[in-house]
Amino acid sequence: MRQEHTALTVAQEQLRIAAEKLELDPGLHAMLSKPKRTITVSVTIKMDNCTIGVFDGCRVQHWDALGPFKGGIRYHPNLTLDDVTALAMWMTWKCAIIGLPYGGAKGGINCKPKTMSQGELERLTRRYVSLIAEYLGPHRDVPAPDVYTNAQTMAWIMDTYSQLKGYSIPESVTGKPVEIGGSEGRVCATALGVAFCTREAAKALKLKLKGATVAVQGYGNVGYNAASILQDMGCKIVAVSDSSGGVYCPEGVNPAAVRVHKSKTGSVLNYKGCRNISNSELLETECDILVPAALENQIRGDNADKVKAKIVVEGANGPTTPEADSALYEKGVCLVPDILANSGGVTVSYFEWVQNLTREHWTLETVNGKLEDKMVKAFGDVQKLARKEESNLRTAALMLGVGRVAHAVKTLGLWP
Secondary structure: OOOOOOHHHHHHHHHHHHHHHHOOOHHHHHHHOOOOEEEEEEEEEEOOOOOEEEEEEEEEEOOOOOOOEEEEEEEEOOOOHHHHHHHHHHHHHHHHHHOOOOEEEEEEEEOOHHHOOHHHHHHHHHHHHHHHHHHOEOOOEEEEEOOOOOHHHHHHHHHHHHHHHOOOOHHHOOOOOHHHOOOOOOOOHHHHHHHHHHHHHHHHOOOOOOOOEEEEEOOOHHHHHHHHHHHHOOOEEEEEEEOOEEEEOOOOOOHHHHHHHHHHHOOOOOOOOOEEEOHHHHHOOOOOEEEEOOOOOOEOOOOHHHOOOOEEEOOOOOOEOHHHHHHHHHOOOEEEOHHHHOOHHHHHHHHHHHHHHHOOOOOHHHHHHHHHHHHHHHHHHHHHHHHHHOOOHHHHHHHHHHHHHHHHHHHHOOOO
16 A cells, blocks of 8 residues: 655655664654744735735744854745745755755745736735745845746845845845846756766666666756756666656756746647657656656655666655655665755755855856865765665755754754
């Protein structure tokens, strides 16, 4: 019987595994299992039809022992507080693994952004920020984009926070348009980090990227850009999918051409020269590298044995359940976990924050070079620990992240 998982139950189980391996003090484990602060707000705005819209909003601040809280804001009709709490926890470990001076946070509003006008989204964003502004700030909590939010959303956040404080504070949020302090390379950062991790994993397995076959689940910003970058590295993209389904072509597809088709038709389905497949079939595709960049809980205990890829690199948050982790490890699949693989986005967000604090603007080459250095070092740290512990990369990454945060909390002590 299939075991159902929520993002929070998965995050809590992962923390338990790491705490057990680290022989963490039970009190520290209990502290890290709960967020430091959870803020819930009712966001009320005037809709375009002159009615009053009431939306549930939240911001979860997990732990800030290593630095200010950092994490995205998402707008989604199925947003739950448990999901946001799990994402905030993962962000804490992610920042610690990559070596960023941040703690983890996440936030969002339960709404249907696809049905809302630009004016309604702007009013929603500004009202939300006004309600949580006292908990935000460049040295307290720095938001970023997430699902159904973008650079424009971040511009509204920056302007609202700056208006409340009385002067321009670009370092109060990241993921902004370049014209108002955003960083070069931010749009492709997560995908580029995925590609760097794929390359390092291939090196470890002595798998040549030139000619390696790749399947990508999810064709949003991360999935599309990861496919494009991996193709530039010499890989052959044999399957891609979106929420409607996917396409398979053993001869390979051009990611940019598929994107044009998707923009015209609304889906990657029926792309010329390809066979339509389901999302579950994509996960079971004959390929060397699988990049799940869509939803959580896609690779589970009931389908992990059907995954044929040699390397799985998680572009999405939580696409693999704990049971599947064990099954994939036992069959020799190298899985690069989300808290390492998709940390390119928060890393370049950190670069943006630094540039804003110093009023500098780095070139794309500088940003990408620094990102590569960070990703390669983090991958090496995790791989080294995995070999020492004889564990999979996820367990090693969790031990590294949780261990660093726990050490910081213990060193700081409790006050008062």
